[in-house]
Structure formats: structure tokens, C-alpha cells
Amino acid sequence: MTSIRPRPATITDIARRAGVSTATVSYVLNDAPGARIPQATRERVRSVADELGYVPHASARSLRTGTSDLVLHVQMDVVQGPLASRFLHDLSHGLRELGYTLLQYGAERSRGVKAARAWAAMRPSAVVAGDDRLTPAGVELLRKADIHVFAVGTPPERAKEMGVSTLTMDHRGLGALAGEHLVGRGHRDIAVVVPRGDALRRMGEQRWEGVRSAVEQAGTGASVRRHEMDWTPESAAELVGTWGEEGLPDGVFGYNDEFSGLVLGALLDAGVRVPEQVGLVGADDVMLCRMLRPRLTSVRMGSEDPADTARRIVEAVRDRAEVHLSPWTPVLVERDT
Amino acid sequence: MTSIRPRPATITDIARRAGVSTATVSYVLNDAPGARIPQATRERVRSVADELGYVPHASARSLRTGTSDLVLHVQMDVVQGPLASRFLHDLSHGLRELGYTLLQYGAERSRGVKAARAWAAMRPSAVVAGDDRLTPAGVELLRKADIHVFAVGTPPERAKEMGVSTLTMDHRGLGALAGEHLVGRGHRDIAVVVPRGDALRRMGEQRWEGVRSAVEQAGTGASVRRHEMDWTPESAAELVGTWGEEGLPDGVFGYNDEFSGLVLGALLDAGVRVPEQVGLVGADDVMLCRMLRPRLTSVRMGSEDPADTARRIVEAVRDRAEVHLSPWTPVLVERDT
């Protein structure tokens, strides 16, 4: 029987070649507890498996056992910064240690039930998806398929309503840290940049809320204002132009480093001296902060033990328990601005 | 029979409920050509499927058909820039249109046979992986499993040797474009930054090679030199310090925008006027270029029709044909430096 297409070796092939049954092969290769198979047979099976380059068929196995080692991570629309990349990397590693495989399911912009169907087709153990991709109906569909849902960036009420676990960053705390820093440095007229557009809106609002409350609670009589901006140099220039009319703030929280970089450029173009006239704080602490002159002060999320996060995710999935993780704490990184 | 865990609906459930056989359900839900099933039955089956929230079991299907709609993309170690992100996004979309699912297999730093086994376990149609992850033995294992391999960034000789398809960027051409630009602007002592460390070495070498040959072919008698640098502000400062002793170049190709940003910062710190004393060209044309002052001139890869790339990938996979794709062309974006 000559097959045109190469066919990966199966346990049947191994069994035939080693002169045993497929059951024996399965026992040997899985080190099944309770199976009493003599060393000689074990070695024979293993050597045949090596010889044939046997690789177990992950979906056949999961079809039979009814379990899945897959965790699906649905990428966000937003281009991932190094922070998110690193977290994903760590998470993936942590999950692998625990026997799970993290796969990123990219690009599909669909949401709700349609997206949920696509994810469910793969029968993963869990789905980690941005809040913006989830709808109650979609979540319901996933629940019916016994797939654990982690919503990223979902506020507690919404999570409770849908009955999903969450993985969130304390954007409010991050903003608050920036606000405290600005007030502490003596700034009394603080502007906060909030990105326009849906993708970053919620995070922008939370960070704004954080700055605002921190400034108000400082009790120094400092004022805070809120400005929307697109992620373009033109929008930054326009914003700075507005300040020329309304009066220049003396402290700015630029939402993140990238927005802050644009704001800094526009400020310099307008002849504003930074930090003498305006203090500026970014967020994420990316390398960009150390490329700009003056160097950008930034707040970032310091990630806690990622292995522990992976463990807690796996536990929640196994126990079918709702958890709410927020494995980061805000940190200030002070530089020139 | 009460099951504790929710169990996703299967075609058997639908069949029972609709009073037909599983075969009929399968025919209806797949719109199988040649199946003669009356409209009434079709509608009944479909409505039951909807009612039960049926989602086909992707791996059961692929187990039966022996085909896979999976394309595995193995993420690179390097943090992905927006260019790579965008390409992946487009590719994923293009493949989906053609009935394939692109999954990103992240984080595992393993390579060679061990990595290949992990990929092969999922029985994808194709694997797209960085050249650094592939070894001849690993490729051989994948070939035995009838999995098409796309090596990213592999030079032709190596690709031929391993018998894999390739997906490459013309880094040499990118460097050449930068070199031509620098020479065209009258620079005669050109420095090229090459990243230290294995991750970016090959790209660095290719870009360097491109700049060098372009400068030499210009026939203006300009000289080129090559400098290694780490991706840290300290390393940039050290490099600029070296230039203080050896003599300042009048043109610099900074490998990419991020390295260039660090070099620019170090130059400004050293009191060097840019671009008056030193011209600087980055690569990738990321937003950073427009944040820096002076604004950074950059070369980037303009991507050609991503849908077409997806189509060519799928064709190669279906025909089991080796292809060598390089769907980008270098473009110059001129700014202040």
C-alpha cells in the first residue's frame, strides 16, 4: 500500500511494529499508573515510537478524554505594547508548565455569538478575550460548551452580570499614582489626555478617573481637566494649540508613553519648556521614555509573579470557579519630566 | 442521566431530537452537494441545531476528514513591532477568507525537534516559524507529518537545504535604500548600527550588507563602517562616545527606529546637532519617528496585497509546493534627519 501523502505515525503503526496491541502502546507512552508492563516491552515500544517519529494526535486524544489542554487568547484590536507581549509570554510559559497550551486566536474582528461559535469550535478549556468581544449571548454559548471565560478589562458589575472571570489592570490606580506624583511635584493645573475612539476608551476613562480622584483627594486645591486626543501628531498639535488659548496646564498625564511622546513633540514645537513650564507623565515605561529628550517620567504596571497567575487561572478553570485577577501593581518611574 | 458538567450538543443530540439520522444532520449542516434532502427536513434540522446552540467540534471533523484548517504561526522571541502585528492581522484575515484559521503559538522558546513535536501534535496544515526555531531534524519531522513549513527570514541556501518554503523581507534592499538616501544627501562617512545578540543578528547583517553595497556602488568614495550596539541607552551613549574618539560619522543608519531613537538621544546628549552634523535614518517608520525632535527619517517595508499573500500561501500548502515569498518593497519616508 503506497500512500502518496506522508502520513504521521499512529499508535497502531507502533503497535504493529512492536508486536503489541495499541492499548499497550498507549499505556507505555502515557506512563499510565496501574498498568503492569515489563521493562523490556516498555523499551521496545519506546524505541519503535522514536524510530517512527511518533507524535501523538492532540485532538484525537482530547476527543477521547473529553478534556482540552487549550486556552484560547483572543487578541485585541489594539496593537500590543511590550507590556502585553511580555505578559502573554509569561502566561503562556506558566500555562505550559501546568500542561496547558496557550494559543492566540488573532485578527477576527467579529464579536458576540459569531465569535463565540468560532472559539467554541476548538473546544478549548478557557477563552481569554477582551471585554469588547463578549456579549451575554456569546458568553452563554461558551458556558453551554463548558468553556471558562476570562474577560479582560471588564468592570465588576458587567462581569457579575455575565458570570465570567476577569483579568484586569487597575487603570484607576495607575492614574491615581500619576496624579499623586504630579500634585506632589507642585503642579496645580493638571491636564489628562484621554484617547478618542472606542478601542482605548474604557482604559482612558479609568485612568482619568484615577488622576481626578487623586488630585481632588490631595486637597491642595489643584484642578484637573480632561482632553480627548487621537493617536496622531496632528491631534497632539491641535491639543497643544487649544492650550495656547485656554491657558497652558502645568502638569500633564498623557494617557500612556506613546500619547505622551506625541504631546511632548507638540509642546516642544510650540516652544514650551518641559519640564520647567509643564510636567509630563506617561504610562507603561517603554523604551521610548529613554529615547525622548527630556526623558519621560512614566507610571507602569509592575507585574507580579506570572507563574502564580497561570496557576490561579488553571485552578479557576478546573474548579469552574469565578475569579477576578488583577496581577499588577502600579509603579512610578521618575525621569526628567 | 444527569450530567454535572454541561456538555456541548453533538450531531447525535440533534439527530435524536429532529428524528433523523446523524448522517442527515451532517449533510444538512454542511450543505453537502449531492445530498437529496427535502426542504422541510433541512429546516427542522437547522432549527434544532440553533435551539441546542450546536457548534461543530473542529477536531472531530478534522480527525475524520484527515484535513486541517489550522495554520500555526510561531511567534518570534523579539517583541513584535506594529509592522509585524499588522502583517499578521492581514494574513490571519486573508487565510480566514480561504477557510483557514491562523493560530499563534506563543512563547515557547524551544526549537528544533522538541518544538516541532509540539507543533505537529496539533496536526496543522502549515507552520510559519522563525528560521531560528527550525532545525533540519525538526523540519524532517514536520515533513513526515505532511505539514508544510514556512521559514521566516531564511536565506535561500538554507531553505533549499531543508526544503522549506520561505517568507522573507528584503532587508538587504531596505539597507540599500537607506544607504542610497544617505549618499544622495551628501554624506561621506556612514556608520551602520548592527544589533548585538542573536535575535536580530541576521537582519542586522543583511541591512548592513545592503547599506555597504549601496554606498560602494554609488561611487562617490564614501566610506561605511559597522558598529554593534545593544538596545539600551547606555550602549547608545557608549557608541556615541566611541565616535567622539574615532571621529563622528556624518551619516548614520540606526538599524531601525528604536535603535535610532536611542542613538539620537545619545547624540543630543553629546551636544551633536542633528541633522546638521549627522544625518540619521531609521527603519520601520513607526509613530516614534514623529514623536522625536528632530523627526526621524525612516525606511520601511511597504506591504503588498496581503490577501494575495494569503492566497499564495494556501496554494503552496495545497499543492505541497515550495514557494518563496517576499511580499514587501522598501520605501523611504523622509523627515528632518
Add this chain to the structure above:
DNA sequence: TTGACAAGCTTAAACGCGTAACCTAGCTTA
């Protein structure tokens, strides 16, 4: 010596879900 029984090793067979080649019962048409 023989039968009973256990221990040790191995296997047949069912199963999970979905597909597809092949079969069938009833009816219509030439």
C-alpha cells in the same frame, strides 16, 4: 498429581464526534 486460584501481562472492544461510501424501502415512470 490435580484442581483452584492468584498474579502478571496483554488485548479486544467500546467510545468520543463527525464524515462519507454504500444500502434500502417505497414510489413513480417507461
Add this chain to the structure above:
DNA sequence: TAAGCTAGGTTACGCGTTTAAGCTTGTCAA
């Protein structure tokens, strides 16, 4: 009456896991 169509049904996979059931040997009591 034979052939053909309609509307399905039966059944055999694909691959790996697992339960229950074999088959040897060896041990021991009668």
C-alpha cells in the same frame, strides 16, 4: 415489470484512551 428516483438510514472509519476481559505461569491445598 424493470429501472430510476426520493429520502433518507447503516455502517465503517479516523486516532487514542480505557474498561473489562482474556491467557499464561506459578503457587498451594487436597
